[in-house]
Amino acid sequence: MRLSRREFLQSVSSATAVATLPAGFFSACSVSSKATGLVSSAEAFTNAPARQVAASSEIRFPKNFFWGTATASYQIEGAWSEDGKGESIWDRFAHTPGKIKNRDTGDMACDSFHRWKEDIALMRAMNLNSYRFSISWPRIQPSGSGPANAKGVDYYRRLVDALLEARIRPFVTLYHWDLPQVLEDAGGWPNRDTAGRFADYVQLVAGTLGDRVSDWMLFNEPSAFTDLGYLEGAHAPGRQSVLDFLRATHTVNLAQGAGFRALKAACPLARVGSAFSMSSCEPATNSEEDKLAAERAYAMTNVWFLEPALRGRYPEALTFLPETSMGIKSGDMEKVRAPLDFIGINLYYRTIASAPSAMERLAHAQQWLFPVKMVGGEQGPKTDIGWEVWPQALYDMVMRISRDYNHPVIEITESGCAYNDVPDAKGVIADGRRIEYHRQYLAAVARAISDGVDVRGYHAWTVIDNFEWAEGFSQRFGLAFVDFKTQKRTIKNSGRWYAKVAAQNALAAEHGGPGL
Numbered sequence: 001m002r003l004s005r006r007e008f009l010q011s012v013s014s015a016t017a018v019a020t021l022p023a024g025f026f027s028a029c030s031v032s033s034k035a036t037g038l039v040s041s042a043e044a045f046t047n048a049p050a051r052q053v054a055a056s057s058e059i060r061f062p063k064n065f066f067w068g069t070a071t072a073s074y075q076i077e078g079a080w081s082e083d084g085k086g087e088s089i090w091d092r093f094a095h096t097p098g099k100i101k102n103r104d105t106g107d108m109a110c111d112s113f114h115r116w117k118e119d120i121a122l123m124r125a126m127n128l129n130s131y132r133f134s135i136s137w138p139r140i141q142p143s144g145s146g147p148a149n150a151k152g153v154d155y156y157r158r159l160v161d162a163l164l165e166a167r168i169r170p171f172v173t174l175y176h177w178d179l180p181q182v183l184e185d186a187g188g189w190p191n192r193d194t195a196g197r198f199a200d201y202v203q204l205v206a207g208t209l210g211d212r213v214s215d216w217m218l219f220n221e222p223s224a225f226t227d228l229g230y231l232e233g234a235h236a237p238g239r240q241s242v243l244d245f246l247r248a249t250h251t252v253n254l255a256q257g258a259g260f261r262a263l264k265a266a267c268p269l270a271r272v273g274s275a276f277s278m279s280s281c282e283p284a285t286n287s288e289e290d291k292l293a294a295e296r297a298y299a300m301t302n303v304w305f306l307e308p309a310l311r312g313r314y315p316e317a318l319t320f321l322p323e324t325s326m327g328i329k330s331g332d333m334e335k336v337r338a339p340l341d342f343i344g345i346n347l348y349y350r351t352i353a354s355a356p357s358a359m360e361r362l363a364h365a366q367q368w369l370f371p372v373k374m375v376g377g378e379q380g381p382k383t384d385i386g387w388e389v390w391p392q393a394l395y396d397m398v399m400r401i402s403r404d405y406n407h408p409v410i411e412i413t414e415s416g417c418a419y420n421d422v423p424d425a426k427g428v429i430a431d432g433r434r435i436e437y438h439r440q441y442l443a444a445v446a447r448a449i450s451d452g453v454d455v456r457g458y459h460a461w462t463v464i465d466n467f468e469w470a471e472g473f474s475q476r477f478g479l480a481f482v483d484f485k486t487q488k489r490t491i492k493n494s495g496r497w498y499a500k501v502a503a504q505n506a507l508a509a510e511h512g513g514p515g516l
């Protein structure tokens with residue numbers, strides 16, 4: 001349905017009648033209690049109090065804005081078979097020759113399973129008050145079902161406790177792509193039973209971490225992992241089937257509904273969302289055909305997992321909805337509903353859409369179902385991974401989601417750039433282009449906020465250079481540099497810049513914000 005991630009990534013999102021909690025209120029699950037350690041307001045996470053009076057040249061962010069970074073278990077943890085962890089689809093995929101650039105694997109990654117204290121120290125040094133990380137399902141349930149692996153749970157408990165101690169909000173993703181291999185062997189996401197397994201896993205995690213964690217995301221980029229994993233085959237588990245893809249999307253929607261209910265049942269006050277990959281979709285020309293193609297692209301990439309959650313229906317992306325092929329059963333469109341408390345937006349670039357010609361449709365069977373061609377933009381500068389820098393895309397998406405879904409709470413759950421700058425002779429990593437990227441994307445967020453959108457936080461992807469899926473270690477997105485031979489971390493100039501922005505809760509309107 002899309003171009004491969006190497007050329008440009010897909011994105012997503014929107015939300016409807018979103019039940020919001022009062023601003024800045026974070027409450028915990030009542031499962032067990034560690035009440036004194038539990039931070040219950042955004043203010044409590046503020047590491048560096050915002051200055052109250054702004055210089056006129058500054059762009060200020062709302063009080064208690066969350067300044068964060070984001071990571072994913074497989075990309076940073078390593079320890080792939082340690083302490084009882086089961087095999088994930090990413091372990092299997094990376095161990096299969098030819099799948100990952102340079103034969104890299106996440107076996108060791110950034111060794112965060114052992115070095116998490118160092119990573120928290122980096123975040124403290126950057127004055128951050130939110131950390132988005134994911135839980136590895138096979139570390140909790142090595143064989144995809146059954147009781148929790150105590151050592152896996154302990155790891156996340158220690159991590160969460162240390163974050164709370166550091167006054168950094170733990171912002172937890174339950175699924176960032178590392179499905180237990182056992183479940184893939186049983187059919188993976190195209191198998192409807194996986195939705196039930198996911199809900200059981202969510203319930204288990206809620207029962208063990210729900211006393212400490214208040215803010216959750218069920219999925220990371222469902223649009224990306226179903227597409228890349230089951231249609232394009234570029235990511236784990238590497239399948240290439242339209243049917244598997246369509247069925248996987250429906251199972252994930254069922255899982256989102258079931259997971260939402262499981263989490264709320266265990267932790268009624270938890271704030272529950274998902275992080276959707278999103279991309280503004282612009283028609284290539286002003287023709288009616290291209291405009292329709294852009295709307296289809298938008299529906300498929302941005303709201304395929306959001307319309308079901310919030311409105312109990314699939315958006316109009318395809319020429320017809322292949323209900324039988326997708327495995328949609330009677331009553332399912334109630335089950336997929338999940339009144340998310342917030343919408344997480346991951347956004348890196350925009351998409352340009354056009355309608356295929358009749359000849360192209362004949363040549364590509366898929367284009368009868370989804371008559372859209374998508375490419376990345378070509379006007380802006382490109383990052384080292386080839387994605388166009390286009391901050392307007394973030395503004396446009398946030399505005400549209402807010403408008404279409406009745407002013408939901410939004411968190412920017414990811415944005416960032418790959419620039420492969422390395423330390424100079426003095427050990428300094430002068431990644432000015434990364435500073436410029438975040439400055440511009442943050443300015444876009446600030447503009448949307450001043451236009452009335454309720455954005456609560458920004459999570460830079462990512463805190464440390466890490467394993468970038470099929471690209472292995474060849475693409476560096478971090479605010480801190482990692483020497484993968486020694487695992488030494490060094491804060492880049494961008495990390496020092498971001499620390500100042502977070503401390504001041506503001507960036508300058510021009511010339512790069514706070515100086516270094």
Ligand code: FCB
Pocket residue numbers: 009072075220221224277346414461468469477
């Ligand atoms: C996003 C993924 C994240 C990372 C960034 C660069 O799509 O969610 O894991 O790979 O892209």
